[in-house]
Amino acid sequence: MVNGAPVAAEVEDRTLLVHFVRETAGLTATNVGCDTTSCGACTVLLDGESVKSCTVLAAQADGRQVTTVEGLAGPGGELHPMQRAFRAEHGLQCGFCTPGMVMASVSLLQENPHPTEAEVRAGLEGNLCRCTGYHNIVRAVLAAAELEVTGSAGPAEERAS
């Protein structure tokens, strides 16, 4: 399941989840920024937990729930609190790291709903941004925590049972 919809395809053993999401599911928001699991641009949620989808085989996601940034907004298109916070705090510039950064941030607040600034920085260490200097990303995550992100029901909070 990708963003709540079933996606079925035969894939090569070596197909990476990020390529499955981009090429087979046709969801191109999730980006590839490196080849060493360093940059986090490909971060998605797998059964609700953030993973770098360049380092997960598509086959490993068989029968599991994948959530990308396309699946984060509500059914009426209303922005998830994390998306709202990124916009309000100017937490993105070129936008390339953004889908992964938002998903990592959602996951971060699920694990720690009221992080300190240092905890936000540590939690996002695996996600590179070259534009913002992280300043406004950190502010956005702290602002989203204030919005009590974890209290709002959304696809990100759904966990496969």
Add this chain to the structure above:
Amino acid sequence: MSILGTRVVRTEDPRLLTAGGTYTDDLRLPELARALRVTFVRSPVAHAEITGIDAKTALDSPGVVAVLTAADADDLPPAAGRPTTEPLLAADRVRYVGEPVAIVLTEDSYQGEDAAELVSVDYQPLAAVVGVDAALADESLLFPAAGSNVLRSGGDPAPDGAFAGCDVVVQRTFPNQRVAPVPLEVRAAAATWADGRLTLWASTQNAQQARDQVAGALGLDAAAVRVITPDVGGGFGAKIATDRDTIVVAWAARRLGRPLRWVETRNENLLGMVHGRAQRHTITIGGSRDGRILAYHLDIIQDSGAYPRGGTFLPGLTQLMASGVYDLAYCGAAFRSVLTTTTPIGAYRGAGRPEATAAIERAVDLFAAEIGMDPAEVRRRNVVAPEAFPYTTASGAVYDTGDYAAALDAVLAGAGYAGLRAEQARRRALSRQGQGGPAQLGIGLASYVEITAGDYSDGETSRVVVDATGAATVYTGSSPHGQGHQTAFAMLVTDQLGIPMDRITVIHGDTDQVPHGVGTYGSRSLQLGGTAVHQAAIQVKDQAREVAAGMIEASAADLELDTASGTWQVRGDPETALSWAAVAAQAGPDGLSAEVDFRAASPTFPFGAHLAVVEVDTQTGKATLIRHVTVDDAGKVLNPVLAEGQRHGGIAQGAAQALLEEVRYDAEGNPLTSTLADYAAITATELPSFELLAMETPTSVNALGVKGIGEAGTIGATPAVLNAVIDAVAHLGVRHIDMPATPQRIWAAINEAKGSV
């Protein structure tokens, strides 16, 4: 009240936050449905003759449609006659690891990676040329026909007696190390041909320059090439125009008669995209013991990498800005630009100016340490006085407006300089008594001035159209890749026309829609592109006034535009109100339209001051940036949200150069930092939140009063952070540490100083 100067959140963001941007590799267009994937075969050796290429095995690999090499490029115009000309695909010699040698065209990208490894290239190794000393030795030549590895030189050594009147003269040589731009989106392109015309999608900072470059390389008229710039995931100078890899994709698509697409890996990006900086500096600074700097000379050796790209112009910019913010009796600079068997050097955020600032700001601290004076006081005594503007430097730059002492005083006050020095003294005193922790405090300063829109005379284009629905469209030659043009340029239009932001569309990066344009680099977009939009909006307003006057049968002079409601009316008479839609419809089928090619009369010179506070663990050598306080005065601010964002990103990249980032090679020219696991791109944990102070000194160079802000943060941050690291251990006898100031280097410097005491 004008919208200009107010905090407007970006209109770009909802799309980027929900669907994601459409970057080049995200394109899912019908024209590209049958596209083959391009995979480059790149040189694994730094310097070698190519004695043979065998693609037979690769051609038999699954999914392989073709393998192309330089031998297939017989349909291209002859390359320029210079001996140092860069080929598209290496023919007889490779000059750096990562140089393109061949391409493999496959049905999918996994097949391409497999097959590229099967292309067998015979290399006859030649001696690598790594570092500027090896280049200057001229023992192994990259281009034997050129006779030397020295690509270009200029300037003069300090004349006899230049330092004669100085009580103190300090000389020092240090690197401004090679760094990698690392835009999060790597290079990518897609190409298709129809009826002899190329459509090329490319991740570039300027579609029009890319078009001209590609057309030139393929021997085509510019009209036969359409370049489209989808969303671009960062550029930082490294995506100005395009480069050989993208041109190869365009050529191969014609050769095969198939659409092609290419996206490089990060490993390829770190080898094949230009690197930045890569200069060695020798500074000589002299002055009196009461803190007056009298003379300064900067000698620059630019490592250009394997081909003449940025190496041809970057050291000239460094030379131009050598004297920084200081009023000096003598300032001179000289440079040599040399070829080495490494990745070519190009523009990277600041492009020649950060190097100038890093050199003189380090020199000023060395001078201050030599005479035992507070570095803030030395700066205050030597900066150009506010009444001296416009100020002409020894190199001929004319600084338009500034108040350098005010910027310095603002960061000192904002940071609480006296308190920081007191805390530093307290920790040092405890340390002398064998108490306290190992963390010593360092305070580093940098005062800077830089040049933006250096190519001011090339200007920028804009066309503003208001259509019969009352909506406005802005066509701009400027080309955003994260800066927020859609928001900023719409603000300029709504400010003049009163058309709401959500009814204004900004179009860029398509050479069919915007045939003439220059692009986004060198902090030029707002002052050139923005001024062009501003002027075009005013012209549209003037046209509308005449049309509306005819409709109401009133004198144009009696009409007013109510920018709150976006309606035209006779002054004080709302009953005569006409909407933009009505006026544009009356104007004709094309609505109202004005086109401007704005050429500025001169560049602008933003300035500022940065104060960095670091803690250095004197046992491990680890430096941690704990505060960073800045003034970055770029004239009037259009949108503080965007301007602050530019400063934040710049500060991070500047601090990264001071502390972490360095592209390294071994003696044979093998890259040691060719993945993001090895190259230390700065992360969130290595930075604090930044403390930005506001200061606006308008320029008179353009009607908006604006200068450029894109690179300022980078320029100020690098020397401030490095000076802070050195300041933290100055009491131990350390005068200098080379960048990047890694724990190992800091630890070694502390121990070396101990040994020398």
